[in-house]
Amino acid sequence: MALSHSSVDAEAAARLVAFGMRPKQLPARDVVYGDLVRRYGEDNAFKALTHAVAAGLGLMVLEVNQQAGAVLAATDESVFEIKMDSYARQAKIRERRETEKVLHGLIHLATAALGYPRPDDLANDTYIGRVSVEQVDAMVREAARMLDERAAVAEANNDPLADAPELEQAWRAYTRRPAAAATKDGRLAADTTRGMVSRALRFLADQGFLVPVSDEQGGTYRTTPRYQIQVRELAADAAFDDLLALDVVAVATAGGTLRAAASDTL
Amino acid sequence: MTGLADEGLTRRLKALACTAPLHDLDARKAKLDWADATIYQMAEIALHTIDQVTIAMDFDTGAGHDEVIDRLLPFIAQQAPSRMPEEHVRVAKWVLDNLINVGTTDRGFRRVYGSIGPGGYQRRQFDFKLLVELAARDGEVYLRATDEAINVLVGALDTDVESAQIAAEVKLENLINRGRLADAKLAAEQARYRTVQYGETLRAKLDATRRDVRSVDWEREVPELLDSALSHIEARFRAENAILKNITTARDETEDLDRKRRAAELVDIVGDCIRRHTRLQSRLADAGAVFRAEQDRQQFSGPPQRATLDLFGQLLVPTLGLPLADAVAPVEHFFHAAAGITAPVVPSLSSLVSLLLRPAPERDQLVGEIPEPELMPAEVSDKFGDDVWRRADELLDLPEVPRRLSGLLEEARRSRQPGLAALVALRAVHAYSPGVGAARRQGDRSVLLAVDDGTLLDDPEFGGADLLLSTASVERADEEEEVA
16 A cells, blocks of 8 residues: 655654654643644554654654653664763762662662552553652662661671672662762762752653652652653663563562552451 | 681671771871871760760751761860860861761772681671761751661670660669669660660651551551550650659769769750650651551552553562662663653754854852952062072082082172072072982983082171082983983
8 A cells, every 4th residue: 555645744743753852842732732643643644654754763652642742762873862871971970880870770760660659550641640859769778778678587698799899789889879968068969869869850850751849858740641651661661671681570470569459458 | 517607707897897987087197187186086086976976866857067066076175175176176077077988979988808608708898887968858968877886886786776775774773773873874875875776776667658658567567666666665764764763862862062963964864865765655656647648648549450560669679689780781771761862952053153152141049259359469489589590590500610609609799689699508508408309300401519528618697618519410311211
């Protein structure tokens, strides 16, 4: 079958992609955007054309809907991708680079985990999560404490080996880093975990994934539908595949960590 | 059984490691360049610092930096009353900074210890902190003492909090009955540290509950914990009220002033313990309400409507458990996918021009106005002018025949330049100990040498030896090598 697109169609599809590159613009606030989103939903040929335009630019269309608009992701080596290296590079690096990267990555992971604490929250399109700097940091530290207790129960001495620092577990590196430190001008020191968390949340807010709500708890934000799609459709699976490959996750335990399920019987 | 790790040994090694930063302070105090700090007993000040932080700790906050330094000053001043108060402040800050270990990324300490395990002898790292900085809800940074620090402080390493507390109470009662107030004070103070430590353990548990209901076992673990904490408080109340009554009587009845004072101190300490218990108890009473409120907020959700991942349990926790080297890949992929996209910034030529022409943005929200410094004109420090130096150079250029200082001085006076004779004399004296090494490093061609052959200088202005002066050329090894 030979689909014929006019140049007007191509322009409209490209415009929809362009709207998707402006994460803070929403279909509800822009008539043209809203029309394009509706057309994407109704017109299959237009949908295919949009996907093609995005693919040509090195982008993937994750979802297009009225709440989130066009949600795009960069394919590998695309000019639009954000590399971890460039994100972590801005931080002062005195320690080993890898540690820094892992800490930043863990914070992003924790932000998503706090924004969508239960599997259902991630699946439910109407769910809006709340995150704050204090809570993100506290959650990682709490998880680290659980792992520490688990290690203590196992009675194995798992202090890291002095001559193989790369084998140190990630949670140890996180707990070692101070949460806050006093600076001369009273701001948050950038290399503390809270400094890193607040940077991550500001970054996500700039990307249209979070919306600032208040300054409480070091900065409180709510999640946007766009972030939910990004995490659900792409990010969670990307990381999960790696964990599967490392054989540290049993698929069968899905939902098992959710203690809330047990208390239904109370 | 030699293959098994000796846990007692490991524990003692770790306990020993915790004291190392304190010894380190005394070892390094002589090297401080801003004061002669050898007069201060740094380890004592450090212990006192940890004391102050520990005492100021309660549920919500710890001690502020300035508060701790203020409390330290009287103690430091006693060690060196002759020194300036500014120096005392500086010493206090130095000790505090070193206990936090400011300057390292992790702000902690690390000691390597060995352990014998299944893999033979292995060196392991023990990371610990003494004082940590935490952010309060209002954004202020305050200090808390860690468990390690409290253990170092009370000298009761590797003991069970609960049993140690009871032991201290028994000891205290005994001591008071026998009238030994000095020992009783010590035991009472120890009891107070135990109380703080106990409160700290509970605080961590309650905090975790408030943050994330799912991470705490509310069916068994927490109720048990609350129960034991409550019965603990009950027992302590009884014991401490009895002790309080006892020493209050001792305070009021004794004639001896010193004993009266010590008993009064004891009353204060035990009173403080009771206050702490009261606070702990009110927290325990609130815990249930906190749980119910959090449950309402977090609990209710239906079964997942489509297959998704449990981000916390299936991604975050396993990743935290990975070694750093393995954790890079999953977090990097997650970040890559969750960070979204960015449009590469490529300014067009026209917008670049306007970008460059735009006036610099006002940045007054970052720093206040920069005060205009009042500069004093620099004092002219050169005693001798340029031409005096040049003339002296000419006079002291003596490549072949050495000359006497007296002759040079005479010649200098003849030239009638004010100060020339003085400069020549000064440089002659300086040349008595020629900087040959420096001249070599700087690549100078020659260096002025002065030799004393015993002749006395007969001069109206200057006294001393009539030095023989000569210019020696400097051989330069590297140059010779180049030539060769």
